[in-house]
Amino acid sequence: LKLRTMSLSQPLEVIPPERCDHELWPEIDRITKEQLYYARLEVEDTPASGGGSWELFAEDGEMRLYKRELEIDGLVCDPLKAVHTVRGVSAHEVCHQFFSPDVRFDWENTLESMKVVEDINPNTLIFHQIHKRVWPAAQRDTVFWSHIRRIDSNTLRANGHPNSSSKPLPDNLWVVCNNSVQRNDIPASRCLRMTLVVSLVCETYIDPPVSDISKLTRDHLKCKIIYCSKINPGGWAPASVLRALYKREYPKFLKRYTQYCIDLYKDKPIML
Numbered sequence: 001l002k003l004r005t006m007s008l009s010q011p012l013e014v015i016p017p018e019r020c021d022h023e024l025w026p027e028i029d030r031i032t033k034e035q036l037y038y039a040r041l042e043v044e045d046t047p048a049s050g051g052g053s054w055e056l057f058a059e060d061g062e063m064r065l066y067k068r069e070l071e072i073d074g075l076v077c078d079p080l081k082a083v084h085t086v087r088g089v090s091a092h093e094v095c096h097q098f099f100s101p102d103v104r105f106d107w108e109n110t111l112e113s114m115k116v117v118e119d120i121n122p123n124t125l126i127f128h129q130i131h132k133r134v135w136p137a138a139q140r141d142t143v144f145w146s147h148i149r150r151i152d153s154n155t156l157r158a159n160g161h162p163n164s165s166s167k168p169l170p171d172n173l174w175v176v177c178n179n180s181v182q183r184n185d186i187p188a189s190r191c192l193r194m195t196l197v198v199s200l201v202c203e204t205y206i207d208p209p210v211s212d213i214s215k216l217t218r219d220h221l222k223c224k225i226i227y228c229s230k231i232n233p234g235g236w237a238p239a240s241v242l243r244a245l246y247k248r249e250y251p252k253f254l255k256r257y258t259q260y261c262i263d264l265y266k267d268k269p270i271m272l
């Protein structure tokens with residue numbers, strides 16, 4: 001309970017790249033920025049990674065989910081991009097819950113087990129997760145680093161987009177990036193090792209604006225959420241089952257996860 005309470009309110013220290021000497025740090029820094037750029041490209045104007053255009057496959061209110069069909073060595077690896085807007089929570093809060101290991105079982109229902117195998121710095125962990133088995137395929141596991149950071153306006157401008165000048169800048173922006181890492185010391189045992197690159201990019205907009213920050217309430221918070229994933233199943237999985245599975249599960253995940261954040265924070269002080 002103590003850990004949980006702390007994790008909800010404790011502000012995260014943002015570690016500048018030059019202060020981390022872990023061998024993975026250059027990769028973590030580069031991939032996080034690349035994924036941030038990729039996530040913030042507009043679906044309408046831009047190709048999905050690897051070319052081709054995004055295809056809308058699910059829509060519910062503000063939530064829209066797009067996919068692109070891609071097969072690698074006969075395996076379905078369709079990239080996904082989901083956009084959603086919710087009110088009552090900040091980008092920091094939504095990203096913090098996604099990163100934090102101590103609440104993962106509260107919202108993630110694909111898991112059989114989860115372990116933090118390395119603590120790189122306060123904003124970066126390496127996870128080993130064993131996912132629930134989906135019949136008739138073999139069980140999967142994943143090993144990935146997960147990194148959370150706040151993006152300041154200078155980084156955002158340097159990371160700019162062709163259409164960025166016409167878009168309003170968010171009041172703040174956070175990103176969590178998860179990316180597979182090869183770890184020969186963590187055997188896959190009875191599982192097939194899935195690989196992934198996942199990003200959760202959240203933008204806070206103060207809407208309607210407040211002139212006096214002390215008057216800010218949760219009714220002023222609008223959070224734009226962009227969730228992107230590229231998953232390689234890592235071995236045989238029937239294409240039709242896989243596509244039916246993700247078309248059903250990603251919208252459920254996004255709704256469940258955002259509602260979880262809204263419910264969790266509704267009576268708590270705002271963590272901007």
Ligand code: 16C
Pocket residue numbers: 076077078079108110129131132133134135136137140142178196198231232233237238241242245246249250253
């Ligand atoms: O991003 C999410 N969670 C993070 C923290 O756990 C992290 C983990 C991502 C991996 C989630 C994939 C779980 C799939 C397990 C079963 C695979 C069986 C394959 C065989 C099927 C015949 O980043 C939130 C994750 C939300 C997941 C929604 C459900 C996705 C369903 C299937 C995904 C496989 C896609 C394969 C490529 C198209």
